[in-house]
Amino acid sequence: MMSPNRVSEDRGTPPHNFRHTPLQIIHIVANFMRIWSIYSMYRYLLQTGASVVLFLFACLAPAAILFLILQKPWKGRPLSNTQVVPSIINGGITALYLVLWGKGLKSCGPVRAILAEYSGAVLGVLSAVLYGRRGHMWKKIGGLIAMLASLYLLSEGWATATYSPFYILTQTFLLLYLFHKCCKLNWNVPWEDRDDSEAKTEPVLGLKQMLVPIIAGILSALRRVIARRVSIKNQLKRRLHALTIASATCFMFPIAMWDMIIGSSSESDSNAKLPFSAWAFFSTILFGNILIFYADSIAEERLHMVFSSPRHLAVAGVCIIIMENVYKMDFSLTGFTICCLILGFGIYEATSLERNRKDSIRSSDLSNGEFDNQIQMSPLPT
Secondary structure, eight states, X not given: OOOHHHHHHHHHSOOHHHHTHHHHHHHHHHHHHHHHHHHHHHHHHHHHOOOHHHHHHHHHHHHHHHHHHHHOTTSSSOOOHHHHHHHHHHHHHHHHHHHHHXXXXXXXXXXXXXXXXXXXXXXXXXXXXXXXXXXXXXXHHHHHHHHHHHHHHHHTTTTSTTTOHHHHHHHHHHHHHHHHHHHHHTOOOTTTTOOGGGSOOOOOOOHHHHXXXXXXXXXXXXXXXXXXXXXXXHHHHHHHHHHHHHHHHHHHXXXXXXXXXXXXXXXXXXXXXXXXXXXXXXXXXIIIIIIHHHHHHHHHHTSOOOSSSHHHHHHHHHHHHHHHHHTTOSOOHHHHHHHHHHHHHHHHHHXXXXXXXXXXXXXXXXXXXXXXXXXXXXXSOO
């Protein structure tokens, strides 16, 4: 017979996953809208040939104004120089990250650019070298090798239907079957009169072209590390993030003006005007900058889900599959799934030390009843 104390404990503790279900839905929707904005931005840049830096600056400046209006960093407790100066430096890192990421998006495509952002988990290998033990270091190195292998497969086109070995193998068997049927029926071979202009000619990139989005992903992880180091409280983190975005806008301003001058001189020669896409700008401002920041902050504070984690990668992978089919891109589901699995395994191994430390701290705090009042910070989070 079950004791009454056991019954009261079961009734008094609601399921952990059920309480966090609304937050998980918000996080999934925010990531889906952000990835949607990336695809709309990629299509706009590809169709118009607009400057990447100028487009990102035009979206970052309104986002900085909205962040300043929402957070009001000049109000409340005054910020110290030890908080303001790293936030301004973090703005320069953010500006460099956005420029490199935008260049990588235009040259490599949305799938490679989004997945390359998770290369920032290599900072977990650095944390193992600085703070970890030798036993954990081999796990970190194995995770690093898995991440590099996944990025190499992405650069070789495994996520595209044109160069995916699984898609090519399937098409080969299909063509052999059709050829066999046509020979039996004495029909013309169906690919003899095929128009070569319809063939897909997307080139294989290689790791050299993938270095730009990979470096952007490492810079993205570095700016998150600096933001966690500087800001301890959640409200302070949001105030400092407003300063960081404003600083990034100031750092990007001269680069955008230089691109505009060069672009205006080239446009005067061609007399061409770029069309304006309201959805591309609006979605990048609202979903790509503002909404995703609050959603990632909620996921990190309440769900304990950082950006460079297998769970975050799984959410992004599902969103990418949906958008690739909606936009009818050159996409291979089998190759993309294999690349994501290898990348997720690499991230899991590369962040194993920080995950074990967080779990031990969380279990000790829950046993003492002080989990809600304890602030958790890893030595070098990713």
